[in-house]
Amino acid sequence: MNSRTTGPRGSRRRFVNWLLGTSFGGMVLSVLYPVTRYLIPPRVAEAAASSVTLGFGPADIAPGTAKIFKFGNRPALLVRTVAGELRALSATCTHLGCIVQYRQDLGHIWCACHNGHFDLNGRNIAGPPPAPLETYVVRESGDQIVVTRGA
Amino acid sequence: MSAPSVVRSWWARASAWLEDRVGLGGLGAVARKKTVPIHRHTLWYYLGGMTLFLFIVQLSTGVLLLFYYRPSADEAYESVQFLMAEVQFGWLVRSMHAWAANLMIFTLFVHFFSVLLLRAYRPPREITWVSGMALLGLALGFGFTGYLLPWNELAYFATRVGTEIVRVVPLAGDFLLRVLRGGDDVSGATLTRFYAIHVALLPATVITLVALHLYLVQRHGMSVPPSVERQGGRRREMRFIPDFLLRDLVGWLSALALLAALAAFIPAELGDKADPFVPAPAGIKPEWYFMFMFQTLKYLPAHILGLEGEAVGVIGFGLAGVLVLLIPFLDRGAARGRPGRIFTWIGVGILAYMIVLTILGYAANPTK
Numbered sequence: 001m002n003s004r005t006t007g008p009r010g011s012r013r014r015f016v017n018w019l020l021g022t023s024f025g026g027m028v029l030s031v032l033y034p035v036t037r038y039l040i041p042p043r044v045a046e047a048a049a050s051s052v053t054l055g056f057g058p059a060d061i062a063p064g065t066a067k068i069f070k071f072g073n074r075p076a077l078l079v080r081t082v083a084g085e086l087r088a089l090s091a092t093c094t095h096l097g098c099i100v101q102y103r104q105d106l107g108h109i110w111c112a113c114h115n116g117h118f119d120l121n122g123r124n125i126a127g128p129p130p131a132p133l134e135t136y137v138v139r140e141s142g143d144q145i146v147v148t149r150g151a
Numbered sequence: 152m153s154a155p156s157v158v159r160s161w162w163a164r165a166s167a168w169l170e171d172r173v174g175l176g177g178l179g180a181v182a183r184k185k186t187v188p189i190h191r192h193t194l195w196y197y198l199g200g201m202t203l204f205l206f207i208v209q210l211s212t213g214v215l216l217l218f219y220y221r222p223s224a225d226e227a228y229e230s231v232q233f234l235m236a237e238v239q240f241g242w243l244v245r246s247m248h249a250w251a252a253n254l255m256i257f258t259l260f261v262h263f264f265s266v267l268l269l270r271a272y273r274p275p276r277e278i279t280w281v282s283g284m285a286l287l288g289l290a291l292g293f294g295f296t297g298y299l300l301p302w303n304e305l306a307y308f309a310t311r312v313g314t315e316i317v318r319v320v321p322l323a324g325d326f327l328l329r330v331l332r333g334g335d336d337v338s339g340a341t342l343t344r345f346y347a348i349h350v351a352l353l354p355a356t357v358i359t360l361v362a363l364h365l366y367l368v369q370r371h372g373m374s375v376p377p378s379v380e381r382q383g384g385r386r387r388e389m390r391f392i393p394d395f396l397l398r399d400l401v402g403w404l405s406a407l408a409l410l411a412a413l414a415a416f417i418p419a420e421l422g423d424k425a426d427p428f429v430p431a432p433a434g435i436k437p438e439w440y441f442m443f444m445f446q447t448l449k450y451l452p453a454h455i456l457g458l459e460g461e462a463v464g465v466i467g468f469g470l471a472g473v474l475v476l477l478i479p480f481l482d483r484g485a486a487r488g489r490p491g492r493i494f495t496w497i498g499v500g501i502l503a504y505m506i507v508l509t510i511l512g513y514a515a516n517p518t519k
Contacts, residue, residue: 041333041340068428073336075428091430095461096315096448098308101430112431113312114449128460130453 050149054078057143058086066102071147075099076136078145081120082107088147089122090134100133109133185369185391190379195265196395197402198258199368203361204403205255208410209293210354212248220300222346224339227302228424235421246414252294254406256440259290267498271374272479274486279367280479282360288472289357294438296349302342307425309437310345311337312445319462336427377485436512443508444468446515475501 054069061067066079068091075091079102089109091099098113108125109118117126122133139146170176187196219238221230234241263283266272272280299310314331318324333340375386389395437445444464451460474481474497484491 040330044334068430070428096312098311098431098435099427099429112433112435113308114445124453128448128451128453130459130461 052147054145054147056145058140058145059143061086064104064107068099069147071136076147077102077109078138078147079109079120086138086140086145087120088136088138089118090136092133093129094124094131094133095127095129181369183390183392185372186388187373187391187395188375188379189387189389190375192265192269192376192379195262195269196373197399198262198265200399201402201406202255202258202262203365204399204406205251205258206357206361208251208407209248209255212244212251213350213354215244216248217350222300222343224302224342224425227300227342228421231301231421235418242418243411243414246418247410249419250410250413250417252297253439254410256290256294259287260440263287264498264502267475267478268495269374269376270482270485270491270494271376272482272485273374273377274479276367276371276374277479279364279371281476282364282367284476286357286360286364289353289360291440293349293353293357294440296345296353298438299337299342299345300349301421302425303422304425304429304432305422305435307337307427308431308435310341313437313441314341316461316465319459319465338427377490381490439509442512443505446508446512449515471501 052069052071056067056069061078061080063080063084064082066077068075069078070076071088071090077089077091077100079087079089081087093100093111093113093116095111095114095116098111100109100111100116100118102108103110106117108120109122110116111118111127111129115127116124116129118129118133119125122135124130124132135150137148137150139148187193216234219230219234219241221227231245234245266280266283295310295313299306314328314337317327317331320327329335331341331344332338333344436442447468448461448464451464453460455463478494478497482491482494485494
């Protein structure tokens with residue numbers, strides 16, 4: 001070691017280096033913090049629908065068919081069973097979030113992405129989906145269909 | 152003085168003037184001294200350069216695409232449609248970009264497996280291996296982000312599934328999903344995010360890493376496989392300039408011809424515009440290089456040992472990636488020139504797994 005890092009001059013140099021180092025670190029942090037916050041998307045108020053009136057009536061959906069409708073800003077599936085009963089479920093697969101469809105040949109709900117199967121109560125009956133589809137309450141009032149989130 | 156000698160002396164004076172100011176003449180000298188070993192595995196040395204050439208094709212065609220592409224959910228699909236139908240040679244530029252991307256990933260995988268099986272990662276080339284692995288990851292990131300940009304149905308669902316995967320990260324999963332998508336769902340916000348990553352962040356990072364990778368290859372020279380080293384005998388080599396470079400050039404021109412032919416005969420498709428309120432179409436598939444992972448996720452049951460099957464699969468792939476990244480540090484025998492059957496079998500195993508699962512993915516009946 002020489003006198004540059006020991007003795008009074010050395011300790012002053014160390015102090016200045018420490019100041020420079022911490023200021024540099026502080027500057028890096030003061031840049032990184034806003035950049036990180038900037039990259040996190042702001043929360044947008046979601047149209048958290050608890051009830052929707054569909055744009056089509058009970059007569060527009062034949063037995064053994066299904067239609068996709070907007071439940072808030074999420075897709076949902078309205079199925080009329082072969083017996084004529086209306087069922088509404090979330091159309092977002094619980095596996096990896098694809099949009100499911102009603103398969104007439106199978107008589108139940110199917111996800112094309114990873115071959116997941118659900119019955120008309122939303123239960124995951126085959127394939128990789130780990131949980132059932134959320135189900136909604138369907139009411140027919142005259143020529144209108146109203147879907148509400150179950151209690 | 153005759154005319155040629157006037158030109159020559161003018162050229163010499165201009166070069167000297169430039170050398171005084173820029174001083175990069177040393178690089179030329181280094182390049183002229185570089186040699187490439189000749190042995191029965193020399194062919195594999197061309198794969199890295201081929202990948203670099205295809206990357207340059209990607210940069211050039213990508214810049215051209217930027218002149219017409221509009222990154223918004225309302226306009227992206229229409230701008231690509233316009234590019235394909237109205238812009239002169241628009242179909243060519245986009246098809247070249249799509250095909251070169253596939254070929255680049257392919258040559259990158261071949262490069263990766265040749266380095267792995269010839270054990271070119273031996274010390275002191277560990278950092279070359281790690282930077283190469285990072286480049287492989289970034290190339291897959293290029294593929295994943297670029298796939299969404301035309302905003303068509305296939306891309307939309309591939310992105311929904313692909314981003315959903317980060318959910319398996321413990322605790323921070325939902326947060327990471329939101330950061331990646333720019334919101335809770337795949338939307339226009341995801342598109343601008345992927346656009347920024349695809350055209351700015353990734354190119355800048357990849358160019359920097361390629362520079363490091365090439366510097367390291369330059370510094371350590373080409374690795375001679377241990378099997379060739381053990382044979383002994385006289386070492387043969389060729390000069391990089393012009394012998395190797397001219398052979399490289401033959402490969403690059405052939406690749407360009409192949410690209411042009413593929414773009415002309417099988418142009419890139421566009422399909423239907425993405426619609427978040429339409430079911431995923433039957434037979435939906437990711438890009439071929441993600442197929443083996445996609446197919447694995449299809450086979451996994453809903454739950455394995457109390458965990459979601461998908462989480463087990465994704466964590467499994469993550470661990471396998473880390474293992475491959477650490478091979479140069481694990482394969483201690485290779486450093487001392489000993490034959491190491493285990494790592495050869497690991498390499499062959501990974502290759503076989505990827506090929507079999509990819510074939511199964513394409514052979515599977517999409518509606519079953």
